[in-house]
Each structure stands twice: as structure tokens, then as C-alpha cells.
Amino acid sequence: xxxxxxxxxxxxxxxxxxxxQEFFHxxxxxxxxxxxxxxxxxxxxxxxKANAGSGKTLxxxxxxxxxxxxxxxxxxVYLRNPINFKKYGSEGIGYLKGDQDDKMVPLLKPIMDxxxxxxxxxxxxxxxxxxxxxxxxPIEFIQGRSFRNAFIIVDEAQNIAPELxxxxxxxxxxxxxxxxxxxxxxxxKNNITDGLSDALDRFADSENIxxxxxxxxDEVPRHYLTKEINDAYLNL
Numbered sequence: 001x002x003x004x005x006x007x008x009x010x011x012x013x014x015x016x017x018x019x020x021q022e023f024f025h026x027x028x029x030x031x032x033x034x035x036x037x038x039x040x041x042x043x044x045x046x047x048x049k050a051n052a053g054s055g056k057t058l059x060x061x062x063x064x065x066x067x068x069x070x071x072x073x074x075x076x077v078y079l080r081n082p083i084n085f086k087k088y089g090s091e092g093i094g095y096l097k098g099d100q101d102d103k104m105v106p107l108l109k110p111i112m113d114x115x116x117x118x119x120x121x122x123x124x125x126x127x128x129x130x131x132x133x134x135x136x137x138p139i140e141f142i143q144g145r146s147f148r149n150a151f152i153i154v155d156e157a158q159n160i161a162p163e164l165x166x167x168x169x170x171x172x173x174x175x176x177x178x179x180x181x182x183x184x185x186x187x188x189k190n191n192i193t194d195g196l197s198d199a200l201d202r203f204a205d206s207e208n209i210x211x212x213x214x215x216x217x218d219e220v221p222r223h224y225l226t227k228e229i230n231d232a233y234l235n236l
Contacts, residue, residue: 026055026062026118032214033059040179043210045172047157047180047199050214053226057155058114060179064151065118068133073175074149078111078136079168081159108136110155139164142171149175157182157196165195 028037033055039046040063050056067073108129115134119125128134139160154160154168157180165180172178182196203209216227 039210045178045209047211051230052183054214056181060153061114062118067151073151076134077147077150077152079139079154080156081139146173147171147176148173152178154180158194160195162195162198165199
């Protein structure tokens, strides 16, 4: 079978599996969202900073699901630093109850909230999680791994140290795309630079890796009070 025929067969199977009617396409609205979406299309790695509620995770997931439906990637990998587990008294994700799938539930929750807005059919959402077409991983589990033919979403990147960001960025492999997204907080805290701000600086002049910051005045927040809250905590 020719390479073209294999691609067409893969696409047909994907369309049969996901079907169009259960999906709701989320389109970028603002100029910042449109530029962000274009960068995801044009670059294999995009590093983005934007305020909470700006739609950065939702749009990245929407783009990733489009590639998954059309057989252009085989899975979506959602990476997040489980910083909150340690902050509130836990010793890390390993101390959560249950097997590995149970431990992933808190990590999956943010992406599931967005997934519900795009994939209307609950059975299809559960199928995609159960068959690992959408996989959530804590960053501490990715050392030694490489992600081939995958769309990788790195969320809450402002909570990632520069050393971990280096590890994450080098996990990308053949046929993959990666979107690194985080919120707008000060780049340093106790004289320590977070990995998102550090990466934005390191790759600012790169021709192969895109860096982008949303215009705060060009955002459509999830609630009319979001901007006021973000402004109040700007210097945290």
C-alpha cells in the first residue's frame, strides 16, 4: 500500500471513529487568539503567555482535536506540574490514593473541562481517555520519554522551573507539535525566574520556535470580573 493510500485509510478510520456531529468547533475571536492559532498551525513549538481565562488552553485543545480527528496525530498529551499537591500538604502525586489512572484524575480535570466544551458526546470523551488518545501526565513522569506523532499541551508553565522546561521541550519527537502555555505573573519570585518567562526570553529571536504574549486589552475573559481579578493580583 502506498504512503498516500495509508494516510487516506487512516483518515477514513479517524472520521469513522470521531464523527463530525459530536464535535463543536471553537473558533478564535480576538486578534490575539487568531495570531496564537496561526502560530500553532505554522510552528511545531509555540510558547505563550496570557492572562487566566483568555482561551489559550481551549484553543490549543481544539486545534489538537482537529489533528487527531484527521489522523495527523495519534494522541494528545497534557502535561502539568502538580505543584498544588505539594502546596496543600501532600508529598506529591504518588501519595494520592488509587492506581496510576486514579492518580491522573486531578491532572485531567482542567483539560476535561475544556474537552466538554468541544466534544459533546460523553461516551466519546470517555473513550478518548480510556484508550489514551488523550493522556495526562505529571512532569515528574516524563523523563526518558519521547512523544512521537503527538500534540503536547504543557499547561500552567509559569509553575515550571527552567531546568524542567528544558526537559519538557526536548521530549518532542517526529511528527509532533507542542504548545507551552502559562499565565501572566511576574517573571521572578525570590530572585528565581520561572520556566515560562525564561523560555520566552531564550527563544525570543528563534526562527523555529514561536513565542507569543497575548495583548491584555484584546482578551475575551471567561467572566466579566476576570480582568479585574487579574489586575488586582498582577504583582503577586
